[in-house]
Amino acid sequence: MTSFCLQSKLNIIVPSNSTRYIAEQLDCPPLVAAVLELQGRVSPHNIDKARAWLCPSLDFLLPQCYLGASAEEAARMWHRLPSLGNVVVYGDYDVDGVASTTLAMEICCSRAQGVRFYIPHRHLEGYGLHRQALLQLVEAGCNTLMVVDCGTKDTSLLAEARSLGLNVFVFDHHLPDREDISDPYVVNPQIDGDMETRRLCATSVLWLWAFLFDIMPKKWLYERLDLVALATIADCVPLEMLNRSLVKEGLDVMRSTPRQGLRHLFSRLGLAPYYLNEEQLAMKVIPCLNAAGRLSFADLAVKVLVGEEPGVQNVEELVSLNRKRQNLSSRITREASKVAEEKDRHVLFQESWPIGVLSGVASRLCSERNVPVVLAAPVRNWIRGTLRMPAGGNAVQVLDCISDRLEAWGGHKQAAGFSVSKENWQDIEIDLERMLSNVECEEPEISAINIHPSQINMKTWQSVADLGPFGIGNPYPLLFCEKSEDEKILPLGKTGTHLKIQCGEDSLVAFNGVHVLNSIASSNIAGWVYHPRFDYWRGQLRLQFMLDYVIIEP
Incomplete structure (x- = not known):
């Protein structure tokens, strides 16, 4: 989505001698070195810091993680139980909730007589544990309750569940109340975990617990990193070293061996698994999975992730719900924007x-x-x-x-x-x-590397893309080029809302750019901030340049 930025808020980075030195030491293209400098991940005096970022190792990172004291207590109880009996996984209705629900079910299958799941309805019940639902699960013969992506604040309900004879495990990442959490089986690094694990989503908390305490074989767990990647991107948690590494490995799983339901969804959305990236997950796949819990029952998203038949029909229903969500969102955005501005x-x-x-x-x-x-x-x-x-x-x-x-x-x-x-x-x-x-919001400042689209090819950008996945904590590198006299602004698409800025043989795609550019005088435009991305279109991989900001003079 295209926006605008005042020239005074733009910091233009020009590659220097230090950039060239870093590129030589790391044996990488100068643009990669410039991105690492821009993100503060390298300096001429500390090259090793960047090497660790370029080649992250989960085998090195994972054993250093600490989820908190309750993680070990929960693992002791898990290994002590001869059987889980009838298991119910109690989850949440967003993507982290359905991904952690799916992972929990797959973990429990090998030690349970039966495994079911329960996700409360967003509109009728709302977030978290509900006593009525809990009593119904007990009455239906539940022996083990595994709560994911919620439960931290439901201390009294968890105690009641145990008093009714249930084995209870909780894997969450939401901030606890100010008072101490006394439940020894609530695995939530926000309580007393280390800084790295406090950045995890709920699916990652469960996955890491299973890894650290030998709950499942390591190879089996690595094959489930697709769920971790989906949840991590969907929950917008910071992509620092651990999260970035988990998503990177999870993307590899989805590219090489996508689970059946996701394969159907990729196909329906026109995505080639081999070229799948985090932006496609965030913009196309995750909204579909989220649509189930937003407009209906989240159960449908779990069925797709589990691979329940009829797979194609389930995916079609997801896509239909997402289309409905998009239409509703557009209408409400117009209504809310009008009220917010007028009043x-x-x-x-x-x-x-x-x-x-x-x-x-x-x-x-x-x-x-x-x-x-x-x-x-x-x-x-x-x-x-x-x-x-x-x-x-x-x-x-x-x-x-x-x-x-x-x-x-x-x-x-x-x-x-x-x-x-x-x-x-x-x-x-x-x-x-x-x-x-009265909230004091920070006026955003933007840093961008000074480089024209004509200087970037697919090989160069692939080297930069390897610094991803990008997101919060590892922002997409932005690039800048000055406005020139021979540029042309042309319409794009059938809706009349998109534009492209023709810069010689290259063009910048401006999604919803008509509204922004119509509000700015051409003489006030100083330049363009953009980012490249790979796009798979009609069987061909191509490089696109997406316009992020129109830079305007005061």
């Missing part, structure tokens, strides 16, 4: 909005406006909301201030959700608006 509001509420699509819309509005955003809508007797924060804000701290009046809440610094009774909503709405109006 200068951070907290937006509408009776008719379906809660399942609001998180994506809130993320988009937060990104476009660089302000905190709450979108809320009624669900039966409750008001459910989603809060998104730009850099500089903390969603968890905001909700913690009003937690005594919330029915449920949880999340991360940049994204959180909550439920409140209809009776309390008006007061909560006023307090949230007041707090969010």
